[in-house]
Structure formats: structure tokens, C-alpha cells
Amino acid sequence: MSESKGVRRRNPRGAVSSPSVLDAAVDPKPDDGGKGIDDKPLQGAGKGLAGITPANFLLQNLDHVAGLVYTLLSFWTRFYKIGHSEHVVWDEAHFGKFASHYLKREFYFDVHPPLGKMLVALAGYLAGYDGSFEFKSGEVYTEDVPFTAMRMILATFGVAMVPVGWYTAIELGMSRWACHLVALMVLLDVGWLCISRFILLDSMLLFFIVFTVFCLTKFNNKQSRPFSIGWWYWLTLTGLGIGCVTSVKMVGMFVTALVGLYTVEDLWEKFGDLKMPVREQIKHWTARVVCLIILPFLVFMASFKIHFIILNESGPGDSQMSSLFQANLQGNDFAQNPLEIAYGSRITVKNMGLGGGLLHSHPHVYPGGSGQQQITCYHHKDSNNEWEILTRWDEPPYDPEGPIRFVHNNDIVRLAHIMTTRNLHSHLVPGPITKLNHEVSCYGNTTIGDIHDYWQVEVVDDLVRGSRANVDRVHALTTRLRFRHQVLGCYLRADSTMLPQWGWKQAEVTCTPQNNPNDPHTYWNVESHWNDRLPPADIKHLKTSFLRDFWHLNVAMMNSNNALIPDPDKEDILASTPFDWPFLHLGLRMCGWGDTQTKYYLMGNPIVWWGGAMSLIVGLGTFGVYLLRMQRKYFVMNDHDWNHFLYVGKVAFIGWCLHYVPFIIMGRVTYVHHYLPTLYFAVLMFAHMLDHFVFSSRQLAPLVKQITFGICASAVIGTFWWFKGVAFGIDGPIGEHKGLAWRKTWNIYNL
Structure with missing residues (x-):
């Protein structure tokens, strides 16, 4: 960020215009594309090849080296002991069964769109699975089921979250201390780690959300060069991202809403630019409609088209579809039935x-x-x-x-x-x-x-x-x-x-x-x-x-999802409410809790979850204080820094709200894993607040910033190491593993 002006100053009345809360999140300066990792000048440029030394080349690509290190560490965390439990764990009973239906081409019904489940089936196909296993909850995998290979293939999406999170923080213009903190939190949160190591949809959902946010930030950094190749490239990838994430789970509509709000604000700013020709205005609108509406919808529809093509035989989900659709499935008895x-x-x-x-x-x-x-x-x-x-x-x-x-x-x-x-x-x-x-x-x-x-x-x-x-x-x-x-x-x-x-x-x-x-x-x-x-x-x-058929199936999915409401006559010991999530009030047992079973407990890294929740409160309060001071014509930042503060804050806070508030409103039964997509935006806000007050401060000494980073990083690493067993698997009597219940509400020890 620019350091041309002091952090704290009182400007003459009218010297600096007070930006609106709804100002576009686009850097107004001509160098607004300079935040991105690809826009840094090459060390030694202009001196020929002789000026590019190995040291300069390494320095230029230091961010990529760090990204590679985080990727390798992510492979270790996601793959370590991934096949340790030989039992069907938690919702592997559902999504493994859906993979079997794909491999046997039997039509089934589920409340989620098909892309993620087709990727699970692809993992099974690549691993050599034949679709014969029933995936009953808690059942031991037979020797002919390559469950470890399937878990590893799907865990790759969880692996990719870490480098994408690292590069997203860079594209958001955070300091390198903050970028490292984002990468560490994504790498070492035991909730994201645990959910990524099984045959589930969540690793794909989380990856496509993180990927979409990354593409959005890349596109934002290309705004000074509209209609360039890079501009089109990242706008198109943003559309593909929201198309893929909504095709895995409808939760993807929340990140789609984030992209939509960004786009509305961006176009509104362009609409107010009287210097922009009408033809260029139309080109901007057309580009957004094609790339962010039509393209994602085509991806969504294509996933269902492939779904229908693969599942061409009669199966357990027939009755959810129209009678005429069922008549076109192979193996039903409609052909033997009379017509009149x-x-x-x-x-x-x-x-x-x-x-x-x-x-x-x-x-x-x-x-x-x-x-x-x-x-x-x-x-x-x-x-x-x-x-x-x-x-x-x-x-x-x-x-x-x-x-x-x-x-x-x-x-x-x-x-x-x-x-x-x-x-x-x-x-x-x-x-x-x-x-x-x-x-x-x-x-x-x-x-x-x-x-x-x-x-x-x-x-x-x-x-x-x-x-x-x-x-x-x-x-x-x-x-x-x-x-x-x-x-x-x-x-x-x-x-x-x-x-x-x-x-x-x-x-x-x-x-x-x-x-x-x-x-x-x-x-x-x-x-x-x-x-x-x-x-x-x-x-x-x-x-x-x-x-x-496409419309019929989507309405049936929506109706079935809405029917997943808490049953007052039954106690669901796994369920939790949205108010339990930000401060990690409850976790979730993913399997049986016997002494001879490998136990997995879905919870988060307390430092990451608690820090993220507190940062949201601090961020909102900081924004309110700044608005009050600005109303008194006391500006603490120049326009460039203020726009950057607003931009990152809006991505993080609005993204968090869009992913969290709907679960409060909807009446369906909820579990702690529903907070995992929301957590990503809390992590961004956590790093953003530390960056704003500490790492990018012009008043704090470098030593203070290093100590602060060291304390935060050590806390994240330390709590990960303390709780790593809940993700890698806990063997033996649970009572022998002391110190895991930091909160009395965590049902780790009580049976």
C-alpha cells in the first residue's frame, strides 16, 4: 500500500473527499493492477540477461516458493494416516453410495446438485472401484474397495485450498506477514483438515469457494485494463468458479451472491462515470451477463445433463422424477404395461x-x-x-x-x-x-x-x-x-x-x-x-x-432440502445451531466412540475460530469509528488506503454474512460443518485486522510486527499440534487422551 502520506492526519476541509460506504472496491489509481503477484517488476529488468542473477530470480519468485512450500505441507497434513480408519466414516455412507450408483448407472435422488457426486464417482473409477460395496455406516471396507485412494483423490481439493488461500491474500494486497498467517490458518485448521480426508463433498465445495474468491480478486486487480486478455480470463474463471460451486452444493449460491454484489457495485460506479462512452458501458454489462450469469448457468445445467446421461438405468430415485422420465430409463417395467x-x-x-x-x-x-x-x-x-x-x-x-x-x-x-x-x-x-x-x-x-x-x-x-x-x-x-x-x-x-x-x-x-x-x-x-x-x-x-426434467429435479431437490427440519420428537445429538459455530460451542462426532474404534471429532482450531469471530466484531467496530471520525472531517487514511481497507473488509465481512445469516433464517437441521465455508471469510478478516493495525502500521517498529506474527503463528501451530488427533484419528480409550475438552460443551469425553 502507498506510504506517501501519514496514517493519522487532519486534512483541511474539502482537501480529501470522504468516500461513501458503497464506493466501488476498485483502486482508482492507474496502478490498481499492481497489487497482484504477477505485476511485480523483475529484479534486474532493463539490464539484459546479465542483470538477472539467481538471487534476483529467487527474490522475484519468493511468493511462488512460499506457495510451493505451503502446498507440500498441505499434502502432508491431508494425506497423513488418511487410510487409518478402515470403516465407513460419517457421510461416506451417503456419498460413497452415490458413487456406486454412478458406476452402476442406476438413477438415484439426492438433495445436492450432481457435480460433486460425479467427481466422487470419478475418484472411485480412477481408483479401480467397481460400485459393488453398499457403504453402510460404520461398516468395514472390504479388500476390493480402494477407499484410501478415493480419499486421497478427493483430499487433493483440500490440498489446493492452501496455496489458493495464500495467493488470494496476496491479491487482496495484504502484507506478507498477513499472507503467511492466512496460509497457516487454512493449512492448520483441524476442521478443514478433517473434513477434507474422507469421501465427502465438502473438500470440493470449500475449494471452489476459495477458488471463486481468488478469481474475483484477480479480476479486481485487472480493472485498470478492461477487456484485456487477463481481464477476460479472470472474469471467465470467476463465472466458471461460481458455476462449479453451485453444481456441488446449493451453498454455492452464497458466494455467487458475493460476486453479484461486487458486480452491482462495480457497474454502478461505472454508470456514474460520465466520461465512459455508452458503448463501453454496454460492453461492461454484456461481459458480466455472459460470464457471470449465462456461463455459470450453463455449467450448472451441463452437470445435470451429464448426470442424466450417466444414470440411464432404473434405480432407487426413480419415483422423484416424472413418469415419462422413468419410462425412458432402462430396466423399468413400463414397456410391459398397457397404455390405455x-x-x-x-x-x-x-x-x-x-x-x-x-x-x-x-x-x-x-x-x-x-x-x-x-x-x-x-x-x-x-x-x-x-x-x-x-x-x-x-x-x-x-x-x-x-x-x-x-x-x-x-x-x-x-x-x-x-x-x-x-x-x-x-x-x-x-x-x-x-x-x-x-x-x-x-x-x-x-x-x-x-x-x-x-x-x-x-x-x-x-x-x-x-x-x-x-x-x-x-x-x-x-x-x-x-x-x-x-x-x-x-x-x-x-x-x-x-x-x-x-x-x-x-x-x-x-x-x-x-x-x-x-x-x-x-x-x-x-x-x-x-x-x-x-x-x-x-x-x-x-x-x-x-x-x-431439469426443472422438475431441482424443485424436488429444493422441497426435500426444505423438509430436513429438526424433529421435535427425536433428539439429534449431532445437530447444532448457527449460534454454536463462531465461538466453537459444539463439535461433531463423525463415528462411533468405542475404545476399539478410531475416533474423529469435527471441530476447529480454537485460535482460528475464536480469532476469526472476534475480528469480525473488531472490524465492524473499526469501520463504525472511522465513519464517525470522517463525519467530523478527521481522516485517518488517504483515499488509496481507505479504498483498500473497505475492499478487503467488504469481501471478508459481507462474504461471512452471506454464508452465515441464511442458516439462521432457514428452518432446516444444521451441523457444525455448515460453518466451514463461512470460516474462510472470518480468516480473511482476522488477517485483515492484524494487517491493518499491526503488520502495515507505519508507527510500529518491525520488531513489534515480527513478535506479533510469531505469537499468532505459534498459537495457530501449537493448537493444531495439540488437537491434531481429532483429524488424524484417536485410537484407544478416549479417556487416555487428556486436555482435549477446552470447553465443557465439547462432547469428547462424555459417552
């Missing part, structure tokens, strides 16, 4: 609302309302989803030997539940959750029933044949239907409203009095269809749409 629906057919009925499930019933009854048998929507395929289409009570019963009678538009039918023989029924009883709708239940049996069992079939359209006018008979898979209750005039409806535990957390089904023809939650289609009297269907011409 007839009376006497045995069917399953799927709701066509995005994320909808199968119409379901079971012997359990509603605890209130009518007390009759429950009706729900359920994604898992089982025999409780099967119904039979029958005639009205006042018509002759279905004759399996009589003429085949197909189902047409406006037919009035009964739907009898196969397993319990009860009939789909509705009446003037409020729904269990949605009280404005009518309750839907199962009532009667094969001989007992009434007119409240009658449902009128209303054809909406057909995905192959087109509008209702072209639909003569109801077809499985493609015909969209509505079921109108003949007596009440309401429509059978299911959405994402979940029943309590008495309803097994399944989706509520009601009958809505509102006749909204455009409500997709009232749309249904016949999925599975069995009728021995009808020929199998020819479904080769039934093609699905990628965009429809």
Missing part, C-alpha cells in the same frame, strides 16, 4: 406438481377429523400405492370376463385401495393441515361405500397427443388428469405440505374447493399400469424433455 386405461386396471397415480409423489394409503388413521384411513403422497414405491379402477355403486360391478371398458374424459370412477380394499373418499371435514380444503380419506370396503367415493375424471391434455380434443382414451404416463369429487365439486390435490410424525412425514392430500385449471398440484397421471387383458405398450416414441 380400462376399468379393472390396477394402477399407481402420480401427482404432477413439481416434486410430487404417488397417491398412497396405509392402515393408519387420522388422529383427528373423521378418524378414517389416511391418504398421503409418498415418493417411495411400494404396494400401498396401488389402486383399482372400479365402476360406481349404482352400476353393475366390474366383470373381468365382460367387454373391456376404457376410461374416457368425464367418466365417474371409484378408486379402491388394493391393500386395504377401502375406497378413495372425501367429505365435509377440514383437511388435517390445510383446513380450508376438505379431508381425503379411505372409507368402506368392497361392499360398503357411498356417493362420496365418486370421482369424475377430467382430462387436461396429453403430453404426446396434445389438447383434450385429441384425447379419446386415458393413457398411462402421458395423459394429465384432474379428479373432481362428484358431490363436493372439489379437486384432488397434493403439494409440499408435510404431515406430522403421525402421518409419517408424508405429503398431505386434500380436496380443494378452488377450481384453478392451471394448478399443477391438481394434475395427476397414471404411472404404473397392470391389466392382463390389455397388450403391452409401445413406449419407444414417448420421449422426455431435458428442460422439464
Whole structure:
């Protein structure tokens, strides 16, 4: 940073303009690209080759040498004893299983986007894994599962975090003391270390977040040379970064928001530059739209396209997708099923609302309302989803030997539940959750029933044949239907409203009095269809749409993620709240805690976590004090230093808020590993505050700065060495390992 002016001075009124809080984070001087590591002049330049000595060359590349050293140290920390535990640890049970599905090409469903899981599968493929292991929690890996190699491949993302963190601090314009401190904290935090050593998504998520922030800082340092090759290069990589991070976990949307806020502020500043031609303004806007919106979205969509291409066989996640999508998977039985629906057919009925499930019933009854048998929507395929289409009570019963009678538009039918023989029924009883709708239940049996069992079939359209006018008979898979209750005039409806535990957390089904023809939650289609009297269907011409499947799967993922709420009836000993994270109130046991088991405890380096949390408070307070002093026309920094202070502070503080506050707002169950992406911004703020008050101070002696760095670095290294066992693995009785519970809330010793 510039040293042309004193740190503390009172300027004449109007001598220095007071920068706004929302000033663009772009250095206004022509040398604003000079903060980056690539912009330093070569020692001896201008004197020919003779002027470039080995000493000068080493001095010029000292930052790269340090980056290489940190990379080698990171390899050691991430790979040391990585295969020590031969058991399936924590969420390896999930993500290892997803890798197996990819290798066997079986379609599955998960709440996270597919890129990270495809990389896990790629690690398995490169390691020689064949997809045959079941990855049951706590199970011992068999000899044919190269789990150590898979862990090492994925740990490489954790390795790369350290040098990228080092170079990010350099690009942020921090002093070398602060840069070293950032690299040490990223290297030696036992939380980041522990989470990077297993078959999980977190190492990839963390790397892509750190990579995106690095690319953003590189792009910022190219702002003085707009539309140059370097400018385009780093803007494009920033877009690729946010595309990759959102394709691993939706948490990536938070760093995307950080890039978005930076871009909005940057463009707003350019919009206020009256000297900039309109054509150049348009070029800036177009570049951001293409590189930071279109490109990331294409990366996100491409990950799903590859996901669909690989998983082309029927698997455990079929029921989350549309019936037409399932019909295009290999190995399902839809090709043997008849196409045209007839009376006497045995069917399953799927709701066509995005994320909808199968119409379901079971012997359990509603605890209130009518007390009759429950009706729900359920994604898992089982025999409780099967119904039979029958005639009205006042018509002759279905004759399996009589003429085949197909189902047409406006037919009035009964739907009898196969397993319990009860009939789909509705009446003037409020729904269990949605009280404005009518309750839907199962009532009667094969001989007992009434007119409240009658449902009128209303054809909406057909995905192959087109509008209702072209639909003569109801077809499985493609015909969209509505079921109108003949007596009440309401429509059978299911959405994402979940029943309590008495309803097994399944989706509520009601009958809505509102006749909204455009409500997709009232749309249904016949999925599975069995009728021995009808020929199998020819479904080769039934093609699905990628965009429809892409949208459907993302909504289903969102609904499932929102359903991950704490269960008041159960105590989750692993869960924690966001308020537990900044000061490391709780950790997380990642495996069994027996004396013969290798134990891993997910917690952080206390110095890193506590220092980062305190620095956020100090940073916010410092900013407030500076604003008050500036209002009194007492400026402690020149414009260059003030803009730099603001820029780094905004990246760190706003990045932290964007990654932390949403977890306070959302109602889903949370764990301590959700704070790990947020921690990176606390680390940047920790280094930034030390840099601002100590390392870059013009009033402190170099010895004071060296002592301060030595104390901080020793504290980080010392606490890492003290707690390294929680990441490398603790063997034997836990009571033999003393001094690990610095806080009483850490459940390291209590069983």
C-alpha cells in the first residue's frame, strides 16, 4: 500500500473527499493492477540477461516458493494416516453410495446438485472401484474397495485450498506477514483438515469457494485494463468458479451472491462515470451477463445433463422424477404395461406438481377429523400405492370376463385401495393441515361405500397427443388428469405440505374447493399400469424433455432440502445451531466412540475460530469509528488506503454474512460443518485486522510486527499440534487422551 502520506492526519476541509460506504472496491489509481503477484517488476529488468542473477530470480519468485512450500505441507497434513480408519466414516455412507450408483448407472435422488457426486464417482473409477460395496455406516471396507485412494483423490481439493488461500491474500494486497498467517490458518485448521480426508463433498465445495474468491480478486486487480486478455480470463474463471460451486452444493449460491454484489457495485460506479462512452458501458454489462450469469448457468445445467446421461438405468430415485422420465430409463417395467386405461386396471397415480409423489394409503388413521384411513403422497414405491379402477355403486360391478371398458374424459370412477380394499373418499371435514380444503380419506370396503367415493375424471391434455380434443382414451404416463369429487365439486390435490410424525412425514392430500385449471398440484397421471387383458405398450416414441426434467429435479431437490427440519420428537445429538459455530460451542462426532474404534471429532482450531469471530466484531467496530471520525472531517487514511481497507473488509465481512445469516433464517437441521465455508471469510478478516493495525502500521517498529506474527503463528501451530488427533484419528480409550475438552460443551469425553 502507498506510504506517501501519514496514517493519522487532519486534512483541511474539502482537501480529501470522504468516500461513501458503497464506493466501488476498485483502486482508482492507474496502478490498481499492481497489487497482484504477477505485476511485480523483475529484479534486474532493463539490464539484459546479465542483470538477472539467481538471487534476483529467487527474490522475484519468493511468493511462488512460499506457495510451493505451503502446498507440500498441505499434502502432508491431508494425506497423513488418511487410510487409518478402515470403516465407513460419517457421510461416506451417503456419498460413497452415490458413487456406486454412478458406476452402476442406476438413477438415484439426492438433495445436492450432481457435480460433486460425479467427481466422487470419478475418484472411485480412477481408483479401480467397481460400485459393488453398499457403504453402510460404520461398516468395514472390504479388500476390493480402494477407499484410501478415493480419499486421497478427493483430499487433493483440500490440498489446493492452501496455496489458493495464500495467493488470494496476496491479491487482496495484504502484507506478507498477513499472507503467511492466512496460509497457516487454512493449512492448520483441524476442521478443514478433517473434513477434507474422507469421501465427502465438502473438500470440493470449500475449494471452489476459495477458488471463486481468488478469481474475483484477480479480476479486481485487472480493472485498470478492461477487456484485456487477463481481464477476460479472470472474469471467465470467476463465472466458471461460481458455476462449479453451485453444481456441488446449493451453498454455492452464497458466494455467487458475493460476486453479484461486487458486480452491482462495480457497474454502478461505472454508470456514474460520465466520461465512459455508452458503448463501453454496454460492453461492461454484456461481459458480466455472459460470464457471470449465462456461463455459470450453463455449467450448472451441463452437470445435470451429464448426470442424466450417466444414470440411464432404473434405480432407487426413480419415483422423484416424472413418469415419462422413468419410462425412458432402462430396466423399468413400463414397456410391459398397457397404455390405455380400462376399468379393472390396477394402477399407481402420480401427482404432477413439481416434486410430487404417488397417491398412497396405509392402515393408519387420522388422529383427528373423521378418524378414517389416511391418504398421503409418498415418493417411495411400494404396494400401498396401488389402486383399482372400479365402476360406481349404482352400476353393475366390474366383470373381468365382460367387454373391456376404457376410461374416457368425464367418466365417474371409484378408486379402491388394493391393500386395504377401502375406497378413495372425501367429505365435509377440514383437511388435517390445510383446513380450508376438505379431508381425503379411505372409507368402506368392497361392499360398503357411498356417493362420496365418486370421482369424475377430467382430462387436461396429453403430453404426446396434445389438447383434450385429441384425447379419446386415458393413457398411462402421458395423459394429465384432474379428479373432481362428484358431490363436493372439489379437486384432488397434493403439494409440499408435510404431515406430522403421525402421518409419517408424508405429503398431505386434500380436496380443494378452488377450481384453478392451471394448478399443477391438481394434475395427476397414471404411472404404473397392470391389466392382463390389455397388450403391452409401445413406449419407444414417448420421449422426455431435458428442460422439464431439469426443472422438475431441482424443485424436488429444493422441497426435500426444505423438509430436513429438526424433529421435535427425536433428539439429534449431532445437530447444532448457527449460534454454536463462531465461538466453537459444539463439535461433531463423525463415528462411533468405542475404545476399539478410531475416533474423529469435527471441530476447529480454537485460535482460528475464536480469532476469526472476534475480528469480525473488531472490524465492524473499526469501520463504525472511522465513519464517525470522517463525519467530523478527521481522516485517518488517504483515499488509496481507505479504498483498500473497505475492499478487503467488504469481501471478508459481507462474504461471512452471506454464508452465515441464511442458516439462521432457514428452518432446516444444521451441523457444525455448515460453518466451514463461512470460516474462510472470518480468516480473511482476522488477517485483515492484524494487517491493518499491526503488520502495515507505519508507527510500529518491525520488531513489534515480527513478535506479533510469531505469537499468532505459534498459537495457530501449537493448537493444531495439540488437537491434531481429532483429524488424524484417536485410537484407544478416549479417556487416555487428556486436555482435549477446552470447553465443557465439547462432547469428547462424555459417552
